[in-house]
Amino acid sequence: MTHSTQGTTIDVREIPPRERHPLIFSTFRGLAAGEALELVNDHDPRPLYHQFQAEMPGQFSWGYLQAGPELWRVRIQKHGGAHSDGRCCGSCGGA
Template sequence: MSSASVATTIDVRQIPPRERHPLIFETFTRLSPGQAFRLVNDHDPKPLYYQFNAEFPGSFAWDYEEQGPDVWQVRISRTAA
């Protein structure tokens, strides 16, 4: 589990799907190394993990805090600039 401080929580359950990933990536790019945000979703955001891995390889940490079945929470932290 990451020790990064959580800067904010983004609950995407009520956000239109087309707006979710841009909001999540914008939030991530604003983080300084050592900061994190919490993502709350109604399903496993595993495809988002793969997108992070492609866009920001080696510069993020992905830590599940809750794994369903109804609510999924992930702490996403910036580990490098």
């Protein structure tokens, strides 16, 4: 994982599969609204997109920067949180 003024890049090609999604979600949760991470992978991370849709609907945007055939790069941007507009998301107890 690398950090720069441009954002965070996670290259999961050398990370054991069982550690990939926890690392990606942990990194994403640490982003401020408007920040993004770039994911680098050797296959289309479509299952990850569906997991984001299930766990964080409306909280991110997903855009392919490169779509194979040997390398995929995806930009995942964090949207404003449910509390940024003064409303509760209903799942955190108002924290």
